[in-house]
Amino acid sequence: MKRKLSILIALMMAISVFAIPTMAHAETGEEGQSEIDYYRIRLVNGNSLPNSIAIGQKLDLDVVGYNYDDEAIKVSQSGWTWEIEQYNDETANVASIDSNGILTAKAEGAIEIYAYSNDNYAYSTTICIGFLESTDGIWLYSNKTAKVMDGYVQGDSSIYAVPDKVIVDDWYGIPDGTYTVTALAKDAMLSGTVKAAVVPDSVKSFGAHCLGYDLYTSTSGVKSYQRVSGFKIYGFSENPASAAYARANGFTYVNINKTTVPANVAKVVKPSKVTGLKVKAGKKKMTVRWKRNTKATGYQITYAQNKKFKKGKKNITIAKNKTTKKTIKKLKAKKTYYVKVRAYKKSGSKKLYGAYSKVKKVRVK
Numbered sequence: 001m002k003r004k005l006s007i008l009i010a011l012m013m014a015i016s017v018f019a020i021p022t023m024a025h026a027e028t029g030e031e032g033q034s035e036i037d038y039y040r041i042r043l044v045n046g047n048s049l050p051n052s053i054a055i056g057q058k059l060d061l062d063v064v065g066y067n068y069d070d071e072a073i074k075v076s077q078s079g080w081t082w083e084i085e086q087y088n089d090e091t092a093n094v095a096s097i098d099s100n101g102i103l104t105a106k107a108e109g110a111i112e113i114y115a116y117s118n119d120n121y122a123y124s125t126t127i128c129i130g131f132l133e134s135t136d137g138i139w140l141y142s143n144k145t146a147k148v149m150d151g152y153v154q155g156d157s158s159i160y161a162v163p164d165k166v167i168v169d170d171w172y173g174i175p176d177g178t179y180t181v182t183a184l185a186k187d188a189m190l191s192g193t194v195k196a197a198v199v200p201d202s203v204k205s206f207g208a209h210c211l212g213y214d215l216y217t218s219t220s221g222v223k224s225y226q227r228v229s230g231f232k233i234y235g236f237s238e239n240p241a242s243a244a245y246a247r248a249n250g251f252t253y254v255n256i257n258k259t260t261v262p263a264n265v266a267k268v269v270k271p272s273k274v275t276g277l278k279v280k281a282g283k284k285k286m287t288v289r290w291k292r293n294t295k296a297t298g299y300q301i302t303y304a305q306n307k308k309f310k311k312g313k314k315n316i317t318i319a320k321n322k323t324t325k326k327t328i329k330k331l332k333a334k335k336t337y338y339v340k341v342r343a344y345k346k347s348g349s350k351k352l353y354g355a356y357s358k359v360k361k362v363r364v365k
Contacts, residue, residue, distance in 0.1 A: 036065035036073055038361060039122035041101075041113055046072070049113075051174075052128040053105050061101035063115050063122045070358075077101070080122075083114045085308070087126075094129060105129045114308070121307045125355065133174050135352070138166055140179050147183040148210075153191045160189060164200035184210040196232040198256075199242040206245040227251075271296040271343035271354035279339050279360040285329040286362050288339055292324045293354075296343035300353065301326060303339045307359075331364045 042048060044060045053059065063080055065073040082101055086094045087110040094109035103113065108130035115122045131139040137152030146166050153160060166179040181200065186207035189197060192214035199211075209215075212231035217223050233246045234254045246253035276291030288301055298321060304313040318326060331337065340359045344351040 035067055036075070037068045038359070039063055039065050039075070039115070039120055040358070041115060041122045041124045049124050049127060051125075052130075052132050055105050055107060055130045057105045059103040059105075061097075061103060061113070061115075063101075063117075080115045080117045083116070084111050085114065086111045110134065123307065123359070135166065138163070138181070139185075140166060140168070140174065144177060144179050145183070146179040146181045147185055147205075148181060148188045149185045150187040150190065153189045153194060158193060159196040159198070160194050161198040162189075162200060162203060164202045183207070186210060187213075187215070190215055192228060195228060195230060196234065198234045199240075201236050201240045201242075204241045206241065211245065212249060212251050271345050271352075273355040274299065274341045274343050274357040277339070277341055277357040277360055279337075279362045281362045281364050282327075283365045284331050284333050285327055286331060286337060286339070286364055287325065287327045288341065289325050290341050290357060292322065293343040294321070295345070296321055296354070297346045297351075299323070299341055299343050301328070301339065301341050302356070303328065303337050305332075305335060305337060307338055307361075309338065309340075333364060336361060336363045 040063075041061050042064045044062045046064070049059070049061075061082075062077055063075060065075045067073060080101070082097045082099065084095055084097055084103075093106045095103060095105050095107075095111050097103045097113065101115070106129075110126055110128050112126055113124040128134065128139075131141050131147075133140050134149070137149050139147045139149055141147070148162060162184070163181055165181060168174050168176050168179060180202050182202055183205035184199075184203060184207055186209060188207060188210040190209060190213055197211050209225050211233060212228050213225045214228060215223055216226055227250065230252075232252045232254055233242050234256050235242045236256065238255055243253045245251075271293050272295070274290050274293060276289070278289045280287045280289075286303075290299070293299075297319075299318040301316040301318065302309060302313065303316075305311040316326065316328065338359050338361055340356045342356045343354045345354075346352075
């Protein structure tokens with residue numbers, strides 16, 4: 001009896017040794033020290049990417065894995081495909097990146113960087129090339145100047161006031177102070193509904209079609225600029241640069257009293273980046289949690305079904321500052337969702353958004 005029992009125990013031990021595990025695990029790092037929850041793009045020295053870089057500057061980049069506790073895990077750099085997505089599709093060659101993750105900044109613009117390997121991906125936050133940051137269609141520069149960009153005009157107002165300055169106060173990553181608006185970029189205020197613009201004397205540079213034009217597309221797809229009939233430019237002195245632009249383009253220039261029509265001042269107080277994002281999967285739903293930002297008015301949750309946030313993208317606005325949890329229902333079962341959160345602060349009728357949190361990936365049950 002003892003002999004049979006010994007043989008049975010030995011047989012069971014052999015089976016346990018050679019049995020194939022059936023439990024699936026997340027990917028681990030090179031040393032297998034921890035499961036990888038997500039990936040990010042970092043500098044090769046391990047530091048975070050800068051918010052802005054100069055034209056001509058190079059960055060040597062790596063992909064780094066992170067576990068659920070946001071601890072960095074070294075991963076193999078082979079097999080990753082690098083891509084750049086730039087914000088302005090009409091601007092060619094803003095930057096380039098080679099197969100080894102060497103980024104070269106070539107022209108002024110804003111980009112995001114992506115790296116892909118099988119089903120894994122990593123991405124960067126927005127990197128500004130040649131300028132510090134963008135806010136509500138205005139680019140800020142290190143010499144404390146600012147430029148109004150394409151897309152500044154929003155809504156259907158018939159008259160727009162170009163701000164003479166942008167005041168930055170407690171904005172993460174950007175020096176506080178006053179940034180003087182000195183330029184209007186090409187197509188800066190392209191609109192058929194805007195009939196007049198108030199331009200401060202601080203503006204010295206005017207890009208092509210920056211004021212008084214609209215862009216039309218023919219039935220054959222040909223695009224052309226057309227002047228806005230009766231367009232007027234209001235200024236604060238007799239012969240500033242805006243008067244010269246008006247004469248060159250056939251617009252009316254009007255000199256007004258500076259004390260009666262004050263220049264518009266845009267005050268920027270953006271909330272800081274949201275941290276502590278966690279997402280838990282449920283049956284056709286997910287619960288999103290994040291850390292409270294006491295200086296924010298509210299939050300915006302953005303989720304989508306692909307890593308670039310282009311498939312099935314949806315936004316949810318959280319109006320209360322104290323709310324730091326949201327359950328999103330009626331999702332598709334067995335589908336993967338990507339989630340990020342940012343805070344916003346109201347300034348008049350506008351919402352000033354802070355930077356997005358890290359992206360979390362979750363598979364709904």
